[in-house]
Amino acid sequence: MSEAFVLSSEFEPPAADPAGVRPLAAAGPGDRGVIVKVTGVSGAEEAVAAEELERRLLEMGFVEGARIEVLHQGLFGRDPIAVRVDDTRVALRRREAGAVSVKFDGR
Amino acid sequence: MTSDIGVAATVSDTTRKTAPLTPARVALVGNPNSGKTALFNALTGSRQKVANYAGVTVERKEGVLTAPSGRQMRVLDLPGTYSLRARSPDEAVTRDAVLGKLAGEAAPEALICVADATNLRLVLRLVLELKQVGRPFVLALNMFDIAQRQGLRIDLERLSKELSAPIVTTVATRKRGLPELLEQVEGLVAAQKPEAESVWREPTAAEIRAAHAEAQRIFKACVKPPERPDTVTGKIDSVLLHPVAGLVILLTLLFVMFQAVFTWATPAMDGIDAGFAALVEFTNAHLPQGLLTSFIADGLIAGVGSVIVFLPQILILFFFILMLEDSGYMARAAFLMDRIMGGAGLHGRAFIPLLSSFACAIPGIMSTRVIDNREDRLTTILVAPLMTCSARIPVYTLIIGAFIPQQTVAGFLSLQGLVMFGLYASGIVSALLVSFVIRRVFWRGAVEPFMMELPTYRWPEPRNVAMNLWTRARIFMARAGRIILPLMVLVWVLSTFPYPPEGATGPAIDYSIAGRLGQFLAPLMAPIGFNWQMTVALIPGMAAREVAVAVLGTVYAVGGEDGETGALSTLLKNQWSLASALSFLAWYVFAPQCLPTLGVVKRETNSWVWPTVMFVYMVSLAYLAAFVTYHVAVALGAG
Numbered sequence: 001m002s003e004a005f006v007l008s009s010e011f012e013p014p015a016a017d018p019a020g021v022r023p024l025a026a027a028g029p030g031d032r033g034v035i036v037k038v039t040g041v042s043g044a045e046e047a048v049a050a051e052e053l054e055r056r057l058l059e060m061g062f063v064e065g066a067r068i069e070v071l072h073q074g075l076f077g078r079d080p081i082a083v084r085v086d087d088t089r090v091a092l093r094r095r096e097a098g099a100v101s102v103k104f105d106g107r
Numbered sequence: 108m109t110s111d112i113g114v115a116a117t118v119s120d121t122t123r124k125t126a127p128l129t130p131a132r133v134a135l136v137g138n139p140n141s142g143k144t145a146l147f148n149a150l151t152g153s154r155q156k157v158a159n160y161a162g163v164t165v166e167r168k169e170g171v172l173t174a175p176s177g178r179q180m181r182v183l184d185l186p187g188t189y190s191l192r193a194r195s196p197d198e199a200v201t202r203d204a205v206l207g208k209l210a211g212e213a214a215p216e217a218l219i220c221v222a223d224a225t226n227l228r229l230v231l232r233l234v235l236e237l238k239q240v241g242r243p244f245v246l247a248l249n250m251f252d253i254a255q256r257q258g259l260r261i262d263l264e265r266l267s268k269e270l271s272a273p274i275v276t277t278v279a280t281r282k283r284g285l286p287e288l289l290e291q292v293e294g295l296v297a298a299q300k301p302e303a304e305s306v307w308r309e310p311t312a313a314e315i316r317a318a319h320a321e322a323q324r325i326f327k328a329c330v331k332p333p334e335r336p337d338t339v340t341g342k343i344d345s346v347l348l349h350p351v352a353g354l355v356i357l358l359t360l361l362f363v364m365f366q367a368v369f370t371w372a373t374p375a376m377d378g379i380d381a382g383f384a385a386l387v388e389f390t391n392a393h394l395p396q397g398l399l400t401s402f403i404a405d406g407l408i409a410g411v412g413s414v415i416v417f418l419p420q421i422l423i424l425f426f427f428i429l430m431l432e433d434s435g436y437m438a439r440a441a442f443l444m445d446r447i448m449g450g451a452g453l454h455g456r457a458f459i460p461l462l463s464s465f466a467c468a469i470p471g472i473m474s475t476r477v478i479d480n481r482e483d484r485l486t487t488i489l490v491a492p493l494m495t496c497s498a499r500i501p502v503y504t505l506i507i508g509a510f511i512p513q514q515t516v517a518g519f520l521s522l523q524g525l526v527m528f529g530l531y532a533s534g535i536v537s538a539l540l541v542s543f544v545i546r547r548v549f550w551r552g553a554v555e556p557f558m559m560e561l562p563t564y565r566w567p568e569p570r571n572v573a574m575n576l577w578t579r580a581r582i583f584m585a586r587a588g589r590i591i592l593p594l595m596v597l598v599w600v601l602s603t604f605p606y607p608p609e610g611a612t613g614p615a616i617d618y619s620i621a622g623r624l625g626q627f628l629a630p631l632m633a634p635i636g637f638n639w640q641m642t643v644a645l646i647p648g649m650a651a652r653e654v655a656v657a658v659l660g661t662v663y664a665v666g667g668e669d670g671e672t673g674a675l676s677t678l679l680k681n682q683w684s685l686a687s688a689l690s691f692l693a694w695y696v697f698a699p700q701c702l703p704t705l706g707v708v709k710r711e712t713n714s715w716v717w718p719t720v721m722f723v724y725m726v727s728l729a730y731l732a733a734f735v736t737y738h739v740a741v742a743l744g745a746g
Contacts, residue, residue, distance in 0.1 A: 040312075051312060053556060058315040059189045060558050061229055065323075071341070075350035076446040080455075082348055082561055086228055089340070089561035091442040093449075096556045 024097040032069040033104035042098035130179035137221035139187035140562035146279035147184040195479035218244035224254035231322035239307040243295040251276040258334030375419035383412030406599035433567035451539035452546025464494035480555035493538040498652040509676035636687040636737035686740035693736040697729035
């Protein structure tokens with residue numbers, strides 16, 4: 001269980017981090033880690049505003065500190081992906097997963 | 108096992124007053140997949156009423172029950188949501204109902220927040236939002252038997268204190284914990300605490316984070332992780348969500364479903380058909396010949412029959428859909444189909460409405476309400492009638508039977524079956540193409556995010572499925588009946604008046620408004636190879652596609668009321684060229700030959716714009732397709 005809750009509200013585009021932090025969009029089945037940052041900026045053109053996407057992700061349980069594991073992916077373009085966030089299984093597209101940064105700790 | 112199902116804590120031990128006369132108003136809120144509807148069914152049984160909320164096309168489900176104390180209660184089943192921050196019309200209803208701001212609805216006196224006891228984390232945040240609203244609520248920890256089986260330990264007393272709300276554990280499917288739940292609700296209603304000021308407003312991202320942190324704290328304080336967590340769902344998913352095997356299984360499932368819809372329903376449909384035909388005959392035989400008899404027999408009885416005949420198919424289709432939904436598979440189907448549908452600019456959730464449209468576009472269009480985004484929803488509505496609905500089957504069967512020789516190709520494939528398949532496939536492909544064009548040309552811009560919980564697999568509860576099936580059937584009959592019946596009457600008027608002159612030789616319909624209109628339009632339809640009889644058949648065929656078969660029987664004066672297809676198909680074979688027949692099939696793939704569908708689109712979109720758009724684009728496509736088909740066929744020598 002995670003203790004750290006990063007309560008940040010400023011937006012920063014997801015940046016490559018040397019300490020194994022990558023956007024969830026780049027992960028494959030079996031990858032697990034801890035969510036370190038959720039923004040509304042997925043890097044793709046979205047139908048909803050950044051603030052809205054961020055809130056939707058948060059409401060589905062994508063929150064800093066949550067444990068995450070990629071379970072499955074679709075056949076075409078490896079999209080969408082199915083992940084486990086803490087105890088909840090959620091399906092989402094890779095484009096939205098771009099707004100979630102995860103510190104991966106191995107397979 | 109039963110002993111520890113019950114009341115855990117009470118905050119306000121009831122200061123019960125004498126039973127008031129007016130029924131208490133209670134509303135159910137909760138996450139999707141929390142068993143909220145199962146609880147609603149268990150509480151209210153068959154005493155349910157389904158209608159729409161005033162001014163919006165969101166389904167309003169209300170039931171009446173009598174609490175053990177004798178107190179009457181009206182229970183409202185609100186659409187499931189993760190947050191009071193509404194994103195779809197459904198969720199807006201939930202928010203407004205909870206806040207007591209819903210037009211035409213009295214505010215509920217108490218709320219029942221339904222939570223899946225095995226999946227508390229997300230619902231706790233919703234509970235915190237409810238707390239801000241200030242309306243008294245009780246938390247129902249549903250599916251508590253599963254939680255116990257998993258060895259999940261929940262400190263109910265602590266949780267109740269943290270949330271300052273009473274908690275009752277329930278097992279809706281076994282009707283456990285219901286008296287206790289009602290007792291708590293009654294207590295809340297009777298207490299009539301001066302309502303706390305609602306401090307709820309749309310939370311910002313930072314506030315959602317803070318609420319998550321608070322929910323997480325409460326969760327960790329009150330819930331010990333399960334000793335035997337559910338591993339079945341993961342194992343099933345590794346097969347059903349496998350990139351290749353998952354798709355194969357889904358397609359197999361769909362295939363079985365269609366087989367069932369079409370083969371299981373046939374005896375019942377034939378029975379209904381025969382029953383109504385007999386009724387029409389009986390009416391004609393036993394009532395004096397005249398206008399009134401014709402109206403009753405051909406207008407009303409035949410009209411009702413044309414609606415009811417689809418009931419078996421719709422019941423079977425909804426049975427499958429309910430089983431898939433209740434078991435948790437539907438979300439997986441949306442996951443598997445998302446990319447394929449997304450390529451055409453459709454949302455993964457459009458899968459269910461489009462699937463329903465194979466039986467009938469009307470329930471399909473009604474079920475587009477699950478799609479949050481307006482443009483996604485409109486796109487789905489616009490392409491839904493391109494799915495081959497069952498009303499096209501009588502037309503297809505007649506024409507194919509008459510014109511396509513019964514022979515096998517490649518050794519085992521029936522040519523007739525192949526043509527039928529081709530017609531289905533062209534419907535699907537054109538639906539994808541049309542939505543692609545709509546999303547690329549007319550509504551450019553990014554697609555709505557796709558985010559969906561994949562619920563734990565569960566065995567569907569037969570009682571629950573049966574009750575939901577009954578509700579669906581009632582909704583279909585009521586809505587379709589309200590729209591289709593008047594249209595059938597209208598079509599009867601058009602095809603009956605004016606009467607043929609004395610000594611007329613042709614069939615009566617030739618002299619009616621419909622007949623004249625058909626003959627007037629015939630030159631317009633000549634370029635696509637339609638003769639005037641075909642054109643006349645299209646006009647009553649606007650009421651429902653399959654009516655065209657009966658009308659062809661009438662204009663060619665064969666078969667009588669129920670149009671014997673055997674005789675008719677021989678006749679058509681002599682009267683039509685193959686090119687005309689193929690053109691007629693092509694027309695039927697696209698043409699909006701169904702006023703009820705247009706009526707439902709008007710209702711669902713609250714505007715005449717969308718039915719008009721639908722009519723225009725479908726007629727244009729139909730004309731184009733029939734034109735191309737006719738001329739290609741003629742060029743190949745089939746003229």
